[in-house]
Amino acid sequence: MAKENKSKYALLGLLNFVPLSGYDIKKWTDNSLRFFWSENYGHIYPLLKELEKAELVTRQKVDSEKGPSKNVFTITQKGTKEFLAWLKQNENPETYRIEILLKLFFSSKLALNEIIVKLENHIHQQEQLLSEYKEVENGFDHIKDKRIRLSAEMTMSYGFMHAEMNINWARDTIAKIKTFR
Amino acid sequence: MAKENKSKYALLGLLNFVPLSGYDIKKWTDNSLRFFWSENYGHIYPLLKELEKAELVTRQKVDSEKGPSKNVFTITQKGTKEFLAWLKQNENPETYRIEILLKLFFSSKLALNEIIVKLENHIHQQEQLLSEYKEVENGFDHIKDKRIRLSAEMTMSYGFMHAEMNINWARDTIAKIKTFR
DNA sequence: GCCAACATGTAATGAGTTACATGATTAG
DNA sequence: CTAATCATGTAACTCATTACATGTTGGC
Structure with a gap:
């Protein structure tokens, strides 16, 4: 068997808030979920069709x-049930695939200053993310429901801490390289 | 076009250190690279065959x-060239898909203590990783070449910082939940 | 003799990305 | 009228995982 389709639960979870079209779903993932999730049309539309066929949405x-x-999709009872079952399940540990680390692991073939450029680039990218996240954060102010706001804040804080950690690591690493002899 | 095969560069990068069999490559990714990279046999063997056909390895x-x-594979000149070209390239920003955050985002459907259990579980998983990482770190002591050691340390420190950040985030989040009313 | 570790591979399946193609509606 | 945005979808392709299948070698 292949790995489980998590996109399915991302869609069901969003539809469990409110009925949405494929286009709307893309908006959500590009905005509120961008800290930790992404989807693209080529995956969303076929998946919605499948979910419809499986009677998880209408x-x-x-x-x-x-x-x-x-085309607005609404979650069915069956869909809600399957979504909640997933929500309660334990998560398996993630497997990571971080390209910059793969490169750094092999970086003894690069000049030290080439590595530093990469790390500076990484810092720049993460700072960029941080400022984009701040905009999303502003959007969260409008959330009235306290429990939903809590959920949003929990994931948002992960995004910030993750980006900050990346920046700290890159700075530390640059410092380490500069003292290398 | 589909996304680029990064596994290819993981294999070439390892073979650029030393000739290896498919089995050996799996050993490497399960040990030294486990901080940030994983491979499985179902991917390694077909990929080696492809690389052979493309004359990047023998x-x-x-x-x-x-x-x-x-079957031990050795990187060719052509392979080295392609590997180095990738190494020098800029990285694109990663897209994240973190299941626990997806769940937390939808967690207003869960009881607060169910969320806390999830977070405690997450802390436990990350602590587990941390102790596994420490074992890998010990293995790095044997590395004689200072530049290669530097490379290993840079990626290793990311693994530690990443796990620690996760633990801190989960602890903060539990505290936040406990004061929620 | 048997188990653990060594070693290689295929098949089935599904995940996920990018490019392409098409058309509607509205604001300027 | 034209550009931006809204909106949906397919095609082609590659990535990646899991399960399955098979066989070797050495140590106890």
């Missing part, structure tokens, strides 16, 4: 306030 | 000191 054609009409 | 049948004979 489709309604709805006129949009803005732009063309859309 | 195969030699070699008698093993222990156990049956093995």
Whole structure:
């Protein structure tokens, strides 16, 4: 068997908040979930079709306030049940695949200053993320429901800590390289 | 086009240190690279075949000191060239898919103490990793070459900082939940 | 003799990305 | 009228995991 489809639960989880179209789902993952999750159309639309077939969601054609009409998907009882079962399950440990670390592991073939450039680049990317995250954070102010806000804050703080950790690590590493002889 | 095969560079990078069999490569990723990279046989063997066909590596049948004979792969000039080109390239930002965060984002459907259990579990997993990492670290003591040791240390420190950050985040989050009303 | 570790591989399946193709609607 | 955004989808492709299948060698 191949690995389990987690995208499925990402979609069901979002639909469990509110009915959405494929386009809306992409918006959510690009905004609120960007700290820790991503999806693309090429995965979303076929998956919605599957979920519909499995009777985990239903489709309604709805006129949009803005732009063309859309296919809005609503989670079914069966879908909710499957989503909640996943939610309660234990997580398996993640396997990591971090390209910059793979390169650094092999970096004895690079000049020290080439490595430093890579690390500076990494710092820049993470700072960029940090400022993007701050914008998403502002959006969270509008969340009225305290429990939902708590959920958003928990994941958001991970995003910040992760980016900060990356920056600290890169700075420490640059310092270590500069004292290398 | 689909995403680029980074496993290819992981294998070439290892073979650029020393000729290895598929089995050996798995050993390496399970040990020294486990901080940030993983591979499995179902990927390694077909990939080695491809690399051979593309003339990036060559195969030699070699008698093993222990156990049956093995297919040892050696990187070619062409392979080294391609590996170094990748090494010098800029990295694209990673996209993250962190299951526990996906669950926490949807966790308003869970009881607070269920979330705490999840976080405690996460802490436990990360502490487990930390102690496994320490064993790998001991193995690094044998590395004579100072530059190679530096490379190993840089990636190792990421592993430690990453696990520690996760633990800190989970602890902070538990504290936050406990004061929630 | 048997188990653990060594060693290699395929098959089945599904995950996930990118590029392409198409068209509707609205604001300027 | 035209550009931006809204909206949906397919095709082609590669990545990646798990399960399965097979056989060797050495130590106890």
